[in-house]
Amino acid sequence: MTPVSGRQTRFSLAGLNSARDVSFGEERESIRGLGDPCPDTPERVRAAIGRARRESEGLSRTALPEQSLPGSSPALHSRESGQHADPPIPRFPLFPPIVPPSRPLPSFHALQEWEGYVTDIGAENFHARLVDITAGASIDGEEARIPLAEVSDEDAGRMQCGSIFRWVIGYERSMGGARKRVSQIVFRDLPALTRKDIRDGQAWAQEVLASPNS
Amino acid sequence: MSRALRIEPEIDAASIVLLGHFNPSILTPAWFVHHCLLPADAEESAKLHVAHPEVTSFGAEWLELHARQDRFVAETKRSPHIRIRDLVLRVFGEHLKHTPISAFGVNRVVHYRVGGPQTRDSVCRTLAPTGVWGAWSDALGASGEQGGMTSLTMTQRNPSGRPPGGRINVTVEPSTRIGKGRDGIYVAVNDHYAIPGEDAHSSVRMVDLLSRNYEWSVKHSEGLIDQVMSLSQEGARR
Numbered sequence: 001m002t003p004v005s006g007r008q009t010r011f012s013l014a015g016l017n018s019a020r021d022v023s024f025g026e027e028r029e030s031i032r033g034l035g036d037p038c039p040d041t042p043e044r045v046r047a048a049i050g051r052a053r054r055e056s057e058g059l060s061r062t063a064l065p066e067q068s069l070p071g072s073s074p075a076l077h078s079r080e081s082g083q084h085a086d087p088p089i090p091r092f093p094l095f096p097p098i099v100p101p102s103r104p105l106p107s108f109h110a111l112q113e114w115e116g117y118v119t120d121i122g123a124e125n126f127h128a129r130l131v132d133i134t135a136g137a138s139i140d141g142e143e144a145r146i147p148l149a150e151v152s153d154e155d156a157g158r159m160q161c162g163s164i165f166r167w168v169i170g171y172e173r174s175m176g177g178a179r180k181r182v183s184q185i186v187f188r189d190l191p192a193l194t195r196k197d198i199r200d201g202q203a204w205a206q207e208v209l210a211s212p213n214s
Numbered sequence: 215m216s217r218a219l220r221i222e223p224e225i226d227a228a229s230i231v232l233l234g235h236f237n238p239s240i241l242t243p244a245w246f247v248h249h250c251l252l253p254a255d256a257e258e259s260a261k262l263h264v265a266h267p268e269v270t271s272f273g274a275e276w277l278e279l280h281a282r283q284d285r286f287v288a289e290t291k292r293s294p295h296i297r298i299r300d301l302v303l304r305v306f307g308e309h310l311k312h313t314p315i316s317a318f319g320v321n322r323v324v325h326y327r328v329g330g331p332q333t334r335d336s337v338c339r340t341l342a343p344t345g346v347w348g349a350w351s352d353a354l355g356a357s358g359e360q361g362g363m364t365s366l367t368m369t370q371r372n373p374s375g376r377p378p379g380g381r382i383n384v385t386v387e388p389s390t391r392i393g394k395g396r397d398g399i400y401v402a403v404n405d406h407y408a409i410p411g412e413d414a415h416s417s418v419r420m421v422d423l424l425s426r427n428y429e430w431s432v433k434h435s436e437g438l439i440d441q442v443m444s445l446s447q448e449g450a451r452r
């Protein structure tokens with residue numbers, strides 16, 4: 001198997017202002033204040049920090065805020081009814097004004113995703129074993145020869161046999177709304193293995209070997 | 215592990231939210247680069263929105279990071295989403311191990327088009343029928359233009375296999391971000407893990423739970439999102 005696209009794909013600087021784009025609502029307003037690149041006035045910054053300090057209502061606080069539907073969020077209603085007063089906030093420096101983007105910011109949605117590990121590195125290609133993540137597989141069932149040109153310069157410099165990566169094929173939507181097919185290989189920056197990880201891995205291996213289907 | 219969603223979202227984001235006690239002033243692009251958590255060029259290329267003792271926020275390639283004193287958010291709109299798991303585990307498993315963390319959430323958010331306002335109305339009225347509202351149902355009208363569901367959240371309490379206090383929350387709303395506010399649906403899944411008090415003095419328990427459960431959370435979330443998407447296809451057929 002070779003990649004569908006021979007074109008190396010770089011990460012794009014999304015120019016993200018994700019607080020504006022991804023999720024909304026009263027708590028979303030609080031992250032809007034955090035995520036705003038340079039809110040236009042110190043008052044807005046102070047208001048944003050004040051909202052960020054208030055307890056979120058309803059959902060678990062580990063939820064990102066809901067999208068803001070004007071007048072629809074119960075949390076917005078409670079704010080409008082004056083249940084919360086902004087505490088005093090220290091002075092902030094004046095940030096330059098910024099015009100929020102009116103178009104959707106780029107996102108990259110995966111249609112197909114594999115996890116692979118490198119088995120061999122040649123002059124122009126590398127070989128890997130692949131696990132089909134999209135299909136829910138847990139065992140490597142495919143092998144691929146992948147051009148090194150598909151790998152970013154930084155990843156190419158540090159990849160070695162055994163390196164683990166994700167290969168994602170999908171559609172990227174640009175700021176203008178245009179859609180293009182993208183193939184991207186990303187090497188994982190995994191946490192360092194601990195003794196516990198090794199013990200857990202050995203236990204898992206024993207379990208697999210002992211299962212009737214192994 | 216992820217699965218393909220039956221409708222391609224126009225906006226597709228994943229995030230990990232941690233609750234605890236953080237020091238936002240250190241969580242700058244330079245800190246991440248110094249600890250080899252982001253590429254070397256991220257320090258210059260990152261867009262630092264604010265860096266303050268109470269809040270830090272920046273965007274770098276695939277990552278949006280927001281930190282307050284009580285909350286840390288790593289978010290991405292670019293697959294592979296597993297990068298945010300790896301990043302959070304490295305930050306709090308290798309560098310900030312003594313950070314008190316009391317809870318965390320694995321979140322997935324999508325906005326997708328359903329092919330028209332009528333299909334969207336059909337989905338909303340399947341989830342929240344207007345007919346049960348008695349006399350008010352007439353005032354709610356026959357379409358979303360007049361009235362109906364603006365937000366619905368379903369919660370599963372104490373899912374098995376995790377400490378008590380966990381929840382899975384699914385929120386569905388008409389999308390205001392795509393389709394000119396008329397043609398899209400927003401679905402957000404929050405998979406919330408509570409960390410017992412005796413373990414909340416450091417990040418150890420969070421690291422263990424997140425490393426074990428992240429992929430299950432993502433797969434389960436995508437199944438829930440796909441289930442809502444299936445209503446769109448049924449609505450379109452009517």
